[in-house]
Amino acid sequence: MKLDPFYLIVDSAEWIARLVPLGVKLVQLRIKDKETAELRAEIRTAKAVCAAHGCQLIVNDYWQLTIEEGCDFVHLGQEDLEAADLGAIRAAGLKLGLSTHDDVELGTALAAKPDYIALGPIYPTILKQMKWSPQGPERLRIWKERLGDLPLVAIGGLNVDRIERVLTHGADSAAVVTDITLSAHPETRTQEWLAVTTRWRAAKTPLDR
Template sequence: MSTTFDNVSAIQAIVAAHSALAVDHAHIVGKSPPAGNAAYQASFQAARILGFIETDAHCIATAWHRQSERLGRFDPDHWPSDPIDFDIQPQPRLNGFPPCPRDLGLYAVLPTAQWVARMAQSGVTTLQLRFKSDIQADIEREINAAVRGVQGTQALLFINDHWQAAIRAGAYGVHLGQEDLDGANVDAIRAAGLRLGISTHGYAEMLRADQFSPSYIAMGAVFPTTLKKMQTAPQGIGRLQQYAKLLRHYSLVAIGGIDHSNLSNVLDCQVGSVGVVRALIAAASPEMAAAELMAALRTGRMAQS
C-alpha cells in the first residue's frame, strides 16, 4: 500500500464519505501527523479536517490502520467501529463494575436532594445528584437526603463526584467526570458494590473510560448546552451514532442539549438512556415535562422494535 497509496485522494474520500461527522471546531489543517503508515496519516489528517481534536484523531487513525491490516485493504467508506480495532477488550472482565440496566430510560441530572425526591416520585427511572459545595457536612447531608428520597420508588440514584460519601450513604452508584477519575479510588467504589458511570466527550476519553470497565458510559455533549463550559464542541448526531456503535456492549447515556425537538434523532443512535438537566429543572411543570419525555422515550422504543 505504501508505493501506490494516494494520500490526498484518501483524505478527500474519507472527508466526503463521512461529512456527517464534521463539527465546527478550531483545528489545524495541514499539520504534519505523527509518524505512521499511509492509512494512519491519511485518516489522521481527515479526522482533523472533520474537526476532531488531536487526541481523538490519533485514536481514529490508529483504529483505521488496524482495520486496514485486519481486512487487508484500506476502505475510506468504512469508518472504524469494531471494538477490536480500538483495543477494547471483550466483556465480561475481571475488573468490571456491577452492571446496570441496558435501558436506563430518562436520566435526570439534578442539583439538590429535594429535586431528586421530587423526580423520583414522578417516576423518573434514573437520577443523578450533582450537588456542588466545598463544605463536607453539607455534602454528606445532601447525599443522605437524596438516598432517602428515592426509597420506596423504582429510581436508581447515582452521586456525582462525591464517591466516599456515596459509599457511606449506600447509593446505587457513582458518576465521575474525566477529571474526577484522577482523584477517585475506583477500586474502593467497585469493592463497595456501587455502579460506576463515566462522562466522555470523544474517542480518547471513551477509551480511557473503557479501561475502568464501568457500568455505563455517558457521551456528550450531543448538542449545545449553556449549563457547563465544554472543552470540546457539541458532538452531534453523526458522531453519537458512531460512538454508540463502538460502545455497543455498554449501557449508554446520551446527554447535552437534548429535548423534545431532537429526542427521536438521539434514540435512532441506539442509546439506552437520555440525560437531561435543563429540560426538567427549567420547565414550568417539571413533573409534566418528565411525564412527556418518558412517554416520548416509550414511543421511540416501540418504533424501533
C-alpha cells in the same frame, strides 16, 4: 446492565423529592460546592426518596460519600476519575458511569471498565462552558458501535423534541438537566419526557445503524 431511557440530572434532593414520584426511574444527584455535611444530608434524603419510589440513584463525583451512605452507583468525570480510587469503588460494589467527550477520553473510560459511558455535548448546552463542540447525534452511532453492549448515555442540549433522535442513533439513555429544571412547569415537562421514553421502551424500536 440496562438503563432507563429517561435519565434525569438535578442538583438537589429537593428536585428529586419533587420529580421522582412522578415516575422517574433513573436520576443523578449532581451537586457542586457544598460542605461535606450538606452533601451527606442531600445524599441521604435523595436515597430515601429513590428507595421509596423504585428509582435508581446515581451520585455525581463524591464516591467516598457514596460508599459511606450505602448508595450503589456513582458517576465520575474524567478529572474525577484521575483522582478516584477505582479499587475502593469496585470493592464497595459500586456501579460506575463515566463521562467522555473525545476518543482519548473514551479510551481512558473503557480502561476503567465502567457500567455505562456518557457522551456529550450532543447539542449546544447552557449547563456549563465546554471546550468541545457539539458532537451531533451521528457521533452516538460511532460510539455505540465501539461500545457494543455497554450502555451509552447521550447528554448535552437534549429536549423532548430530540429524545427519539438520540435514541435512534444509538444512545441507550437520554440525560436531561436544564430542559426540565429551567422549565416554567418542571412537572409537566418531566411527564412529557416520561411519555416519550415510555412509548420508546414499549415499542422496542431497533437501533437504526
